Amino acid sequence: KAKENGRNQMCFYTPAFSTHLVQNFNRVNQLRKAIEREEFELHYQPQVDAIHHKVTGVEALLRWKSSEFGMIAPSDFIPLAEENGLIVPISDWVLKEACRQLKKWQRQGLPSFTMSVNISAQHFQIQQFSKWVKKVLAEIGVAPSSICLEITESTAIQNMTYSREMMQELVDCGIRFAIDDFGTGHSSLMLLRRLPLHNVKIDKSFVSDMTGDDRDAGTIVKAVIAMSHSLGLSVIAEGVETKEQLLQLKNLNCDYIQGYLIGRPMSAEQFEDFLAAKQTES
Ligand code: C2E
Ligand code: MG
Ligand code: MG
Ligand code: MG
Numbered sequence: 619k620a621k622e623n624g625r626n627q628m629c630f631y632t633p634a635f636s637t638h639l640v641q642n643f644n645r646v647n648q649l650r651k652a653i654e655r656e657e658f659e660l661h662y663q664p665q666v667d668a669i670h671h672k673v674t675g676v677e678a679l680l681r682w683k684s685s686e687f688g689m690i691a692p693s694d695f696i697p698l699a700e701e702n703g704l705i706v707p708i709s710d711w712v713l714k715e716a717c718r719q720l721k722k723w724q725r726q727g728l729p730s731f732t733m734s735v736n737i738s739a740q741h742f743q744i745q746q747f748s749k750w751v752k753k754v755l756a757e758i759g760v761a762p763s764s765i766c767l768e769i770t771e772s773t774a775i776q777n778m779t780y781s782r783e784m785m786q787e788l789v790d791c792g793i794r795f796a797i798d799d800f801g802t803g804h805s806s807l808m809l810l811r812r813l814p815l816h817n818v819k820i821d822k823s824f825v826s827d828m829t830g831d832d833r834d835a836g837t838i839v840k841a842v843i844a845m846s847h848s849l850g851l852s853v854i855a856e857g858v859e860t861k862e863q864l865l866q867l868k869n870l871n872c873d874y875i876q877g878y879l880i881g882r883p884m885s886a887e888q889f890e891d892f893l894a895a896k897q898t899e900s
Pocket of ligand 3: 798799821856
């Protein structure tokens with residue numbers, strides 16, 4: 619379909635488009651080189667329990683340190699990687715690196731916490747997905763129960779039967795699943811009920827609207843938390859930036875908090891310092 623669009627657009631050839639075309643071609647090439655040169659880095663953002671603010675997990679977030687363009691955010695290259703089949707080698711590096719880092723931290727005697735990894739839709743749809751995950755975990759030697767895979771509603775909904783079977787196979791060996799950005803897609807009860815999930819991550823747009831003029835956002839957050847709890851799922855609020863938001867979420871019985879208020883995504887070293895500071899704090 620992309621090809622078809624491309625061909626159509628060629629009919630309306632404009633200088634602006636050709637510039638875009640060259641840039642895109644360059645970016646794909648740069649991305650390909652980035653994989654070879656290992657220009658990627660993972661940053662880690664803490665997830666804490668809403669009551670004691672104890673670190674219960676980290677989310678691994680991909681960064682591209684391009685020698686040419688500097689630091690690039692995932693939203694600027696993940697879609698490109700998905701369109702060009704580069705998402706598989708990139709995801710392979712991400713899961714391996716996240717596991718290696720977790721293992722390192724466990725060896726250093728850090729208190730145990732979960733490592734969450736974002737899964738791209740394109741990658742999840744590959745038949746070998748579960749086999750690949752199991753292989754990487756076994757290779758690196760981390761317990762499946764310490765890994766949580768984050769998928770979005772739109773990824774899950776593409777083929778519910780497939781999603782459920784693929785997830786169940788991994789859940790059976792101890793891996794956890796979170797539904798990411800909940801509320802931005804086809805948020806449905808059916809989705810939460812039929813998939814073998816552990817966590818629901820409320821999208822940051824609801825969290826930021828909750829304390830603004832938008833009263834509905836608060837009502838939705840309240841309903842999502844109550845609904846998730848009654849289905850036996852834990853709730854993580856993402857994008858928590860203010861104390862007011864934290865307080866409201868606590869009052870609504872939200873289980874876990876993630877956001878700039880607690881900590882920004884940081885390098886592994888920075889995260890170690892963050893943990894150490896937290897331990898002397900309490
Ligand atoms: P996400 O999984 O929903 O990750 C949360 C995003 O919210 C991150 O953006 C994080 O930096 C940002 N964030 C966290 N706390 C706050 C806050 O308090 N306020 C605000 N305004 N933002 C906050 P980031 O790192 O730019 O990642 C964007 C998206 O890119 C992620 O959304 C995820 O969908 C995707 N992504 C990141 N790393 C990977 C990866 O390794 N693989 C895949 N497939 N996707 C990834
Ligand atoms: Mg995520
Ligand atoms: Mg999210
Ligand atoms: Mg998001």
